Amino acid sequence: MRETAKTMALRLNAAEYAHLCRQAEVTGLKKEPLVRQLIMGVNLRPRPPDAYADLLRALSAIGNNINQLAHQANARGAATGDEITEALHLVRQATRLVRERL
Known part of the structure; x- marks a missing residue:
């Protein structure tokens, strides 16, 4: 399992949270890994179709x-x-x- 050095609370309004959920669904990632990837500057792409x-x-x-x-x-x-x-x-x-x- 991933070792977590720091924890951070993030407050989002309803529109921001909805956008985050849509992006997680499109990329096939869970929300936390999605945010980590975005912070690291990774260019995320949609998950390929099945x-x-x-x-x-x-x-x-x-x-x-x-x-x-x-x-x-x-x-x-x-x-x-x-x-x-x-x-x-x-x-x-x-x-x-x-x-x-x-």
């Missing part, structure tokens, strides 16, 4: 498949028409996933 992790996994798998096709083509010195078609299909699938999720 679909972002799924998209990264899918793109990683597609990239792995394309890499395997490229490795086979490099080992033989050429790519077959089927391998090129498969690679093109995978790139189109990746593009479709990105457009659907973002």
Whole structure:
């Protein structure tokens, strides 16, 4: 657990507190860590959507498949028409996933 050297009370009006709560929700942080990050000058960004992790996994798998096709083509010195078609299909699938999720 984090060692706390100093404690500070912070008084906020209703609008300030509501804004702090909205920012905590947007960033995915709890209020105290959010305030600490802001004090330290960290540029906070919104939490990525839940679909972002799924998209990264899918793109990683597609990239792995394309890499395997490229490795086979490099080992033989050429790519077959089927391998090129498969690679093109995978790139189109990746593009479709990105457009659907973002």
